[in-house]
Amino acid sequence: MIDFPDPENADETGLVAVGGDLEVETLISAYTKGIFPWPHPGYPLLWFSPKERGIIKFENLHISTSLKKFLKKTDYKITFNKAFAEVMEGCASVPRPGQNGTWVTREMKKAYLKFHQKGYAHSVECWDEKDLVGGLYGVWVGGAFVGESMFFKKDNASKMCLVSLIEFLRSQGHQWMDVQMVTSVVERLGGEYVSQKKFLKMWELTLKKLSFESLKFPSI
Template sequence: MVRLDENEISFPDPELYDGHDGIIAFGGDLSLERIWFAYQLGIFPWYNPDEEILWWCPDPRFVLFPNEIKVSKSMRKILNRNVFTFTENQNFREVIKNCQQSNRKGQTGTWLSDELMESFIKLHEYGFAKSFEVWQDRELVGGFYGLQIGNVFCGESMFTKVSNASKAGFIHFVENYKNSLDLIDCQSHTEHLESLGARMISKKDFLTILHQNNERK
């Protein structure tokens, strides 16, 4: 692994450097400039709050091509019944706060430190990070957030307080953006997103799509 210099915003080339289990580098900081630069390279931070910052570019990569979204009959019925309402960028702070506090299967604590959370809030204020909210009876019951880089959406985390809320929100998002997005980066495998059509592709293929996207911006 490569240790990053806090005074220089740079990363090893993820195409040329395999790292250890997907870890490209460690250290550095969580400045807006570094995080934004990292995501444009296909690298993201993921670490425990009491540890050094770890920067990842796993191989393979878990992604969703919008035209491959899978919607079950039961979910389609829920969407058609208008059980939930959906908004965009209406309450980013509450969405990311709920993501931080959500219990994850087989996980204690949270990977989303206060410092990283504040960095994403600032990225949202600058228009780089987006939130998608799911409401039921005027109560925030689900949502997710991520970074928009051209035609690629880099999903970060989601939460749900009632059954099917986050799934409905994600389907609504994909179906509304499928004509303008080339790819949704889900980073690491989850059964939840696999059931919606997400799948693994090689790091090489992922970076090729990302580089093509960056050239069009």
């Protein structure tokens, strides 16, 4: 397990540490400090805490008129933690603009499946009858949720997953979540960047206020 340095000492790219492993204890140590792994082909395992961090404050959640209409009429169904491995596969297989390959590597999938089995990593699935058409996964450590990646095979499926997750977290008294980076989808839903200093302060306050045991995901 890595004894991670202060994330505020990250370099200009947000790099905090190099090497180590993806064991459960290592991941817990990283996430509780606001650090996450981001594999890059041809490099040892890299750990980051970016100078700007993507978040969604739930009070700023924006659901467009068209998305509201879709959510009202759709027959898609949402589940939690029913197909974690399949969601990771979906995230790994979707082409990303400007990226060669995927950072959701075989090692990441293996490690996060174990993390899921230990109760720290979670998935949200969107189903069109028996077909998985979208999903997201993330990490719940110490009282805060970190969104890792999401995918969709049909329009609005990943948005429906994210909105459902936010609605659930908000119902449990949570006010925000970490999304690491603000994609176009996340931005349209109200995502924003904050400074690393502000993020780490929010993270610290959240971890002091809440605990892992304070959240039980729906069994639907």
